[in-house]
Amino acid sequence: NSEATAYHKIDHEFVTYLEKSFVYAKTEAVQNAIKSLLQLSLNVVILWVGAQLVMTNKISVGQLITYNALLGFFIDPLQNIINLQTKLQQASVANNRLNEVYLVDSEFKDSHQMTEKITPNSSLVADHITYKYGFGAPAIDDVSLTITAGEKIALVGISGSGKSTLVKLLVNFFQPESGTISLGPTPLANLDKHELRAHINYLPQEPFIFSGSIMDNLLLGAKPGTTQEDIIRAVEIAEIKDDIEKMSQGFGTELAESGNISGGQKQRIALARAILADSPVLILDESTSNLDVLTEKKIIDNLMKLTEKTIIFVAHRLTISQRVDRILTMQSGKIIEDGTHDTLLKAGGFYASLFNH
Missing domain, CATH: 3.40.50.300 (P-loop containing nucleotide triphosphate hydrolases)
Structure with missing residues (x-):
């Protein structure tokens, strides 16, 4: 009977782990999709707006290519901000675990202030x-x-x-x-x-x-x-x-x-x-x-x-x-x-x- 109980407990924990793993994978896939969409959208906007400006002789083709090349310096920080979500969650969990130790008052904190000595016997x-x-x-x-x-x-x-x-x-x-x-x-x-x-x-x-x-x-x-x-x-x-x-x-x-x-x-x-x-x-x-x-x-x-x-x-x-x-x-x-x-x-x-x- 104890073996069956232990098996059901482990089975339940394993299923819970799989469900959370799927949620994590889904969230990560959505984040990657958002990053790709952001990058492609900005590329399209730059090229569309830039093409309009080139055709009206407001900027040159060289300037358009330069703007498009510089786009990566703007996109990378945005992608890093999106990636921060999982890192912040991991940091929050680690912080909670560390606080379980660090926020406990030391029993020796005020000990150095004690001056009375123990009398022998x-x-x-x-x-x-x-x-x-x-x-x-x-x-x-x-x-x-x-x-x-x-x-x-x-x-x-x-x-x-x-x-x-x-x-x-x-x-x-x-x-x-x-x-x-x-x-x-x-x-x-x-x-x-x-x-x-x-x-x-x-x-x-x-x-x-x-x-x-x-x-x-x-x-x-x-x-x-x-x-x-x-x-x-x-x-x-x-x-x-x-x-x-x-x-x-x-x-x-x-x-x-x-x-x-x-x-x-x-x-x-x-x-x-x-x-x-x-x-x-x-x-x-x-x-x-x-x-x-x-x-x-x-x-x-x-x-x-x-x-x-x-x-x-x-x-x-x-x-x-x-x-x-x-x-x-x-x-x-x-x-x-x-x-x-x-x-x-x-x-x-x-x-x-x-x-x-």
Whole structure:
């Protein structure tokens, strides 16, 4: 059934393309006809009027031939004006596409004006924040929380409960409609975004792999002065070292954006890159979803040993939630439970029902 649906869709698009191609060809033929008609008409007018003037001895035959020869210098600009129509249409389409990019305000436009600095070992505090997409129901509804430095936290809940939206607000990808988010005493809105992104590293579920070698990808955004020992440590934490060493050129293996490695390998390379950035706060938005349970467990064990880092896990697999310091359970944009794995199980609430099912 899906094949037939796809065929009908492609067939409809192809027919539409043919119809537009015919219209374009017809318009082009009409334009060429107009140009030819214009040229011939002017030739006839010049010769007719000129012949009348020659017969009345007002101009000579040589002058008539000269006028006829000079006619081309007048006709060519008129033909070029007619040809401008299609070029103007192409330019209009290109302009609209470019404006989709150029007219978007840069989030860093006012960033250079921010002078406040980030206090080391600061807590991340959200105070009654609310956010919604468009005119729908709030994706985040009056959420307050405090995350202390070095804490390991898991955000759990069903799909659409607001977990990813909340962590994106914590990185200031967009600002809450009400309430404030602060890093220590300073609101995120008052911090330079470059400095904020260096302090809080967000790793999405779909990792970005760039064309270049594995080493190039690992060092992209790495802290200055990164050593070979730092790289080895990062790939060991991400459990990707053995995979890289098995590749034909090791760390020099070329990668493509389209992907010549598995989804799990991409996620682990992206995780190693995030570790090399050495940000005090690391947010993992289902960043191990493509891994098998055993490999994921090893990575979580390695990450839990990074006592100096604050790590926020957005997780569907509740095996992660058993290892963290605190669990925040979300439902319909609200934090409905906050506690450890054992306390939430004993409470018998929403988290317990998720875990038991």
